[in-house]
Amino acid sequence: MTMNHKIFLTFLFLLPFSVLTTAAQDDKIITNAKMIGIGNTNILDTYLSPEKYNGTEFRYISHTLREKRNSHLYREIIQQGNISYANNRSENGGEMAGTYNFQYGWHWQFISDEKFTVGVGGNIDANLGFIYNTRNSNNPAQARAYLNITPVIEAAYRFHIKNGLHTLRYEISAPILGVMFSPNYGQSYYEIFSKGNYDHNVVPTWVGNAPSLRQMLTFDFSLWKTTFRIGYLGDYQQAKVNNLKNHIYTNAIVFGVVKKFSLIKLRP
Amino acid sequence: MKKYLFLLLPFFFLFTGCIDEKEYENTQNGNFEALWKIIDEHYCFFDYKAKVYGLDWDEVHERYAKMVNPSMSELQLFEVLGNMLAELKDGHVNIYAGFDVARNWSWHENYPSNFSDTLLTKYLGTDYHIASGLYYRVLDDNVGYIRCATFSNDFGSGNLDYVISYLAQCNGLIIDIRNNSGGLISSAEKLAARFTNENILVGYLQHKTGKGHSDFSSMEEQWLKPAKGIRWQKPVIVLTNRQVFSAANEFVKYMKCCPQVTVVGDKTGGGAGMPFSSELPNGWSIRFSACPMYDKNKESTEFGIDPNYKVNLSDIDFLKGKDTIIEYARKLINK
Numbered sequence: 001m002t003m004n005h006k007i008f009l010t011f012l013f014l015l016p017f018s019v020l021t022t023a024a025q026d027d028k029i030i031t032n033a034k035m036i037g038i039g040n041t042n043i044l045d046t047y048l049s050p051e052k053y054n055g056t057e058f059r060y061i062s063h064t065l066r067e068k069r070n071s072h073l074y075r076e077i078i079q080q081g082n083i084s085y086a087n088n089r090s091e092n093g094g095e096m097a098g099t100y101n102f103q104y105g106w107h108w109q110f111i112s113d114e115k116f117t118v119g120v121g122g123n124i125d126a127n128l129g130f131i132y133n134t135r136n137s138n139n140p141a142q143a144r145a146y147l148n149i150t151p152v153i154e155a156a157y158r159f160h161i162k163n164g165l166h167t168l169r170y171e172i173s174a175p176i177l178g179v180m181f182s183p184n185y186g187q188s189y190y191e192i193f194s195k196g197n198y199d200h201n202v203v204p205t206w207v208g209n210a211p212s213l214r215q216m217l218t219f220d221f222s223l224w225k226t227t228f229r230i231g232y233l234g235d236y237q238q239a240k241v242n243n244l245k246n247h248i249y250t251n252a253i254v255f256g257v258v259k260k261f262s263l264i265k266l267r268p
Numbered sequence: 269m270k271k272y273l274f275l276l277l278p279f280f281f282l283f284t285g286c287i288d289e290k291e292y293e294n295t296q297n298g299n300f301e302a303l304w305k306i307i308d309e310h311y312c313f314f315d316y317k318a319k320v321y322g323l324d325w326d327e328v329h330e331r332y333a334k335m336v337n338p339s340m341s342e343l344q345l346f347e348v349l350g351n352m353l354a355e356l357k358d359g360h361v362n363i364y365a366g367f368d369v370a371r372n373w374s375w376h377e378n379y380p381s382n383f384s385d386t387l388l389t390k391y392l393g394t395d396y397h398i399a400s401g402l403y404y405r406v407l408d409d410n411v412g413y414i415r416c417a418t419f420s421n422d423f424g425s426g427n428l429d430y431v432i433s434y435l436a437q438c439n440g441l442i443i444d445i446r447n448n449s450g451g452l453i454s455s456a457e458k459l460a461a462r463f464t465n466e467n468i469l470v471g472y473l474q475h476k477t478g479k480g481h482s483d484f485s486s487m488e489e490q491w492l493k494p495a496k497g498i499r500w501q502k503p504v505i506v507l508t509n510r511q512v513f514s515a516a517n518e519f520v521k522y523m524k525c526c527p528q529v530t531v532v533g534d535k536t537g538g539g540a541g542m543p544f545s546s547e548l549p550n551g552w553s554i555r556f557s558a559c560p561m562y563d564k565n566k567e568s569t570e571f572g573i574d575p576n577y578k579v580n581l582s583d584i585d586f587l588k589g590k591d592t593i594i595e596y597a598r599k600l601i602n603k
Contacts, residue, residue, distance in 0.1 A: 049547050050289050050306065089294065090551030135553055136545035184485065186310060186476030186558045188542055194454065197473065197488040211285065238287040243478045245287050 027069040028263040033218075033229050035061040039252025041084045043095055045142050046245045047183060048133040053095040055086025057250050059233070072112065076123060076152065078103040082250070097248060099129030099144060099237075103173075105152060118155045125150040125175055127237075131246075138188060142246070146205065146239075148175030148212075167220040169231075174213045178205040185243040203241040210239035220258055227258040294549040296345050300336045303349055303363075303554065304329050306546045312474075312560045313358065313541060314481040316568050321357070325481075328355050346370060346552075356556075358570070359449075359513055360543040364553040375510060375537040375572070382509035382534045382581050383446040387591040388415065397434065400427035404435065411601050412438035413594075416459070419451030419515040423458045429497045432462060440503040440601030442594065443523075446533060450514025453542070460522035461495035463504055463529060468492050470525045471518075471569075472562040487566060492522050504529045505597035508575055514539035520573050521563050530600060531575040533593045538572040 037059035044052045059082040067074040083098040107121025129144040154171040183192060184199045191197045218231030233254050238247035292298035292305075308325055317323035332352040336345065346363065350370030353361045363370035392415060396405040401421035404414045412435030435441060443459075460470075472487035506523050508531055517536045523529045541557020548554065563569050577596065585592040 044287075044289055046289055050291070050302070051547055051549065052289070052291060088547065088551065089291075089549065092551040093547060093553075133545075135547070137555065138542060138558075139544045184475060184477050185479075185483070186312065186544070187485070188475065188544075188559055190453065190542070191473060191475060191488070191559065195473065195488065195490070199475070199477070199485050211287070240287045245289050247287050 029067045029069060030261040030263065031065045031067070031258065032261070033061070033063045033256050033258045035063070035229060035231075035254040035256030037061065037082075037233055037252040037254040039233070039250055041086055041097070042247070042249040043084070043086050043097055043131060044245060044247045045095075045131050047142050048095070048131060048136060048139060049088070049093075051088045051093075053086035053088050053093075055084055055095075057082050057084035057097075057252060059250075059252060059254070061233075061254060061256070072109045074107055074109065074119070076103065076105045076107055076121065076154075078123070084248075084250075094134045095131055096134070097129065097131045099127055099248075102126045103150065105150070107152065107154070115159065116155070116157050118153070120151070120153050123150045123152055123173065124148075125173075125178070131248075138190070141189075142183075143181060143189075144246075146178055146180035146210075148178030148205070148210075150175040164222050166222075169218045169220065170215070172213065172215040174207070175205070175210065176207055178210065179203065180205045180210065180239060180241055182239075182241045182244060200242055205239060205241065209241055212237045212239070216254070218254070227260070229256050229258050230254070292549050296336050296338050296340055299345065299548045299550050299552075300333065300349065300352075302548050303352070304332075306548075306554055307353070307356070307361075307556055308481075309479040310476065310544065310546070310558055311356065311361075311556050312476055312484075312558055313356070313568075313570055316560070316570065317356065320571070323355065328352060342550075343367075358541070358557055359537060359539050360541055360555060360557045362553075362555045363548075364555070375513070375539075379510040379534065380580055381447075381511070382593060383511070384581065384586065384591065387581075387586065387589065387594075388444075390589050391591060391594060397431075399431050400424060402427070402431055404431050406435060406438055407442075407598065409598060409602060410437070410439050411598050412441040414441065414443045416443060416445045417448055419448065419453075419455040419459075419519065421455060422452060423455050425458075425495065425497045428459065428462055428495070432498045432500055436498075438502070440505065441500060442505045442507060442597045442601070444507040444594070445512055445516050445519060446507050446509040446593070447511045448513075448516035448519075449511055449537075450516050450539065453515045453518055456515045456519035456522065457492065458495070460492055460519055460526065462497070462499050463523065463526040464492055464494050465499060465501075466494060468525050469564050470522045471564055472566055473559065474562075475559045484560075487562065490561070492525065502528065503601050505600055506531045507593050507597060508533040508536050508573075509593075510534050510537045510572070512536040514543075517569055517573060518561065521561075521569055524573065524576075525564055530577065530597075531573070532577045532579055532597050532600070533575050534578065534580065535572040535574050536569075538570045540568055540570040 041057040061080040064077040080101045103123040105123030107119045109119040111118035125148040132141045152173040156169045215234045233252045235250040292302040354372040470492045471490040540561045542559040544558035546554045579596045582592045
């Protein structure tokens with residue numbers, strides 16, 4: 001092998017690394033946490049009953065952050081579904097509730113160092129769900145559909161215990177503007193859907209008539225080469241529209257697995 | 269530092285507070301107050317009944333509150349609450365407890381029944397047909413007869429096609445809804461839709477928009493659209509009595525707007541408020557009229573609809589095994 005051949009082979013060997021180094025300029029880093037939660041829920045919907053119902057909620061959460069290396073801008077995608085069953089205080093009536101929530105938003109990391117990051121942003125926050133009262137006749141269920149613009153603040157603190165890297169993360173969000181479906185005060189679903197008589201059934205919401213909040217405090221730790229996440233979720237959804245009051249307050253423990261991917265573009 | 273003030277925005281939630289509803293204590297007085305308030309804020313006939321017979325719900329509270337005390341038994345409380353609701357004179361208003369149902373059925377109990385199972389059996393015989401809860405046959409003077417005892421069944425269009433086809437050769441049709449205390453309004457509409465060939469205005473609907481006794485939406489028109497299946501084109505007689513209530517009352521309201529329809533029998537029982545449910549702190553269920561319905565002249569049908577021909581069962585006919593109301597209808601058809 002001549003000297004030229006050696007230089008050529010060395011160049012071929014190093015080429016991918018040079019590409020990787022270049023590509024690393026816009027690497028995508030995806031952090032996804034899949035969690036399940038269980039907790040206590042408190043349901044009020046005065047269309048169905050003036051009584052509050054207490055019970056248990058089960059929840060699945062997929063929480064994704066899509067970042068680019070060397071960029072402060074990143075995206076957050078949250079999908080979560082919950083189902084709950086609750087009883088009235090006399091324990092002779094039940095309500096089932098379920099909600100699917102999808103959030104998509106752009107965030108800006110304005111404090112960023114190795115240990116501490118803080119980001120803010122806004123999410124499009126779509127919700128679809130129901131509450132079913134097991135004992136009502138002509139008003140047995142309430143549909144829940146609302147769309148919000150929701151500011152989000154999140155902070156993460158990374159630290160080492162022994163040789164392990166741990167992350168303490170807190171995220172809080174509260175919708176500021178939105179629209180919500182609601183029957184009018186004494187309007188039946190028969191009138192809305194069978195007769196097509198609409199009456200303020202899509203209602204604008206804001207912090208004043210729908211002061212809601214979600215927060216989640218989690219702790220990430222590594223075990224058996226896997227990153228686990230454990231934490232607390234507080235979800236307080238409430239509204240007062242068309243003279244009807246509703247709230248679903250949930251306090252839950254969440255547990256799941258965190259996976260971090262890095263997508264690297266390899267240019268030929 | 270000022271540029272980070274927006275971080276406090278979510279905490280505005282803490283200042284806007286919780287959206288909550290006052291829960292009354294599960295005591296005798298708490299349950300009384302909870303019931304009075306549920307009806308006060310949701311019942312739909314206060315103004316109408318104030319005009320008709322002077323109902324004053326505040327006065328009712330004053331009168332009945334004196335009868336409630338912490339030492340009274342559950343049965344005594346049930347009786348007082350039931351009597352308080354009876355002031356509304358509404359068959360759609362009830363309390364459901366594990367041991368009883370509080371009701372005011374004076375809308376039919378204070379009147380002659382104008383219906384006899386014994387006589388009905390003589391007309392129906394044993395070889396009648398049944399489709400989706402409708403009993404039907406051809407009477408011996410070639411008059412079609414349908415016995416519709418309830419609107420709880422969801423009639424299929426195929427069911428109604430079969431019934432009307434079978435009776436098509438008859439000179440006329442009797443639809444006997446006596447003792448039909450309601451069910452699904454949609455079923456009442458489906459059956460009535462077989463008796464019109466064009467869209468007809470049959471009444472109006474309203475709903476409450478707030479807690480005030482007079483907080484109502486505008487009146488929305490109710491239109492009866494002709495069925496797509498087979499429609500009846502000959503004379504129809506609808507038989508009624510005081511037990512025709514709720515969705516059956518609506519059926520009579522629709523039918524009175526259809527051509528070739530005559531109503532024979534007694535005034536209907538009414539029940540023109542679509543009922544909603546609620547509950548008390550002790551778990552008793554409540555039912556009350558929530559959405560008022562009106563006829564095509566915007567008059568309430570809460571206290572019933574008059575027939576075109578008022579006919580009562582006569583004792584003499586009964587002894588002869590004849591149903592006076594059915595016989596009257598047959599004469600009208602064969603006239």
